Amino acid sequence: MYESFYNFREKPFSLLPDPAFLFLSEKHRLALTMLQYGIVNQAGFTVVTGEIGSGKTTLIRQVLSEVGDDISVGLVSNTHRNFGELMQWVLLAFGLEYRDKKKIELYQTLADFIVKEYSQDRRTVLIIDEAQNLSPEALEELRMMSNINADKDQVLQLILVGQPGLRETLRLPELQQFAQRVAVDYSLRPLNLEETWNYIRHRLKLAGGDAGLFETKACAAVYYYTGGIPRLVNVLCDTALVYGFAEQKRRIDAAIICDVVRDKSRGGIFPIREERGGYDNGVILEMGATKKEPYNLEVPPRT
Numbered sequence: 001m002y003e004s005f006y007n008f009r010e011k012p013f014s015l016l017p018d019p020a021f022l023f024l025s026e027k028h029r030l031a032l033t034m035l036q037y038g039i040v041n042q043a044g045f046t047v048v049t050g051e052i053g054s055g056k057t058t059l060i061r062q063v064l065s066e067v068g069d070d071i072s073v074g075l076v077s078n079t080h081r082n083f084g085e086l087m088q089w090v091l092l093a094f095g096l097e098y099r100d101k102k103k104i105e106l107y108q109t110l111a112d113f114i115v116k117e118y119s120q121d122r123r124t125v126l127i128i129d130e131a132q133n134l135s136p137e138a139l140e141e142l143r144m145m146s147n148i149n150a151d152k153d154q155v156l157q158l159i160l161v162g163q164p165g166l167r168e169t170l171r172l173p174e175l176q177q178f179a180q181r182v183a184v185d186y187s188l189r190p191l192n193l194e195e196t197w198n199y200i201r202h203r204l205k206l207a208g209g210d211a212g213l214f215e216t217k218a219c220a221a222v223y224y225y226t227g228g229i230p231r232l233v234n235v236l237c238d239t240a241l242v243y244g245f246a247e248q249k250r251r252i253d254a255a256i257i258c259d260v261v262r263d264k265s266r267g268g269i270f271p272i273r274e275e276r277g278g279y280d281n282g283v284i285l286e287m288g289a290t291k292k293e294p295y296n297l298e299v300p301p302r303t
Contacts, residue, residue, distance in 0.1 A: 002245035012207035013238040017058040019065055023202045025195040034186045035063050042154040043183035044146055048161045050188030053231025056161050072117050073125045079133040086138055111148050118155045125157045132162035143178045191228035214252045221257040
């Protein structure tokens with residue numbers, strides 16, 4: 001709808017996890033490095049956690065795009081509480097037959113596959129997204145699965161990516177042995193104010209538009225209402241472009257951001273940051289158009 005008006009080649013704020021639009025803030029760069037390190041150095045378990053919409057799945061897609069032919073990767077993005085079902089998803093992720101097999105047969109099928117890959121000088125990496133849904137029993141089964149080793153090599157590596165609840169589960173006393181095997185561990189935090197500003201400009205530029213389309217105060221308002229969660233930033237910015245197009249505005253200002261938030265809040269779905277009282281009719285943030293020129297950024301009061 002608005003792409004041609006703002007001279008975009010494509011939508012800059014799609015909700016799909018697209019590595020082509022990956023913005024490597026300091027936090028995301030470190031998270032990606034930890035994932036890469038875990039794979040290269042044959043870490044038994046790698047755990048990366050972060051809030052909903054923080055960019056974890058996009059990082060996974062980036063890692064998958066970098067994997068060489070010497071590694072066989074299986075991705076499980078739909079987790080269930082029952083490990084029997086999870087094992088079927090694991091086999092499906094590696095393209096193995098899982099139908100009409102008992103649990104022990106499922107395990108043996110996976111073990112045979114891992115050993116075969118190792119005999120052909122390939123390592124096996126299993127990535128489980130949304131791993132916070134796994135029960136302690138399922139996690140313990142994964143630990144037992146990791147015992148399929150050959151000589152000094154870690155023939156099966158597991159990468160667990162999930163929400164902060166996964167970290168809490170791994171702290172349970174019954175998972176102490178699991179926790180001791182986690183070689184790489186990172187908690188992905190939301191973007192800060194400056195990173196949010198750079199994130200918006202990054203995506204606008206990659207989509208073929210003007211990196212300065214969103215005014216500085218508009219970027220500050222986006223950060224204020226989203227808390228720097230990339231997915232929420234995308235939702236808010238995409239809708240702001242629709243509003244801007246409807247009003248035929250060539251620049252997105254803070255007033256448009258506030259209009260979007262106000263309208264979305266009436267629907268009760270968009271998770272606005274409420275810890276600072278929702279709308280703020282005073283100075284809410286401080287951000288510079290350049291690092292040498294700080295601004296006091298005011299967002300229009302609620303009407």
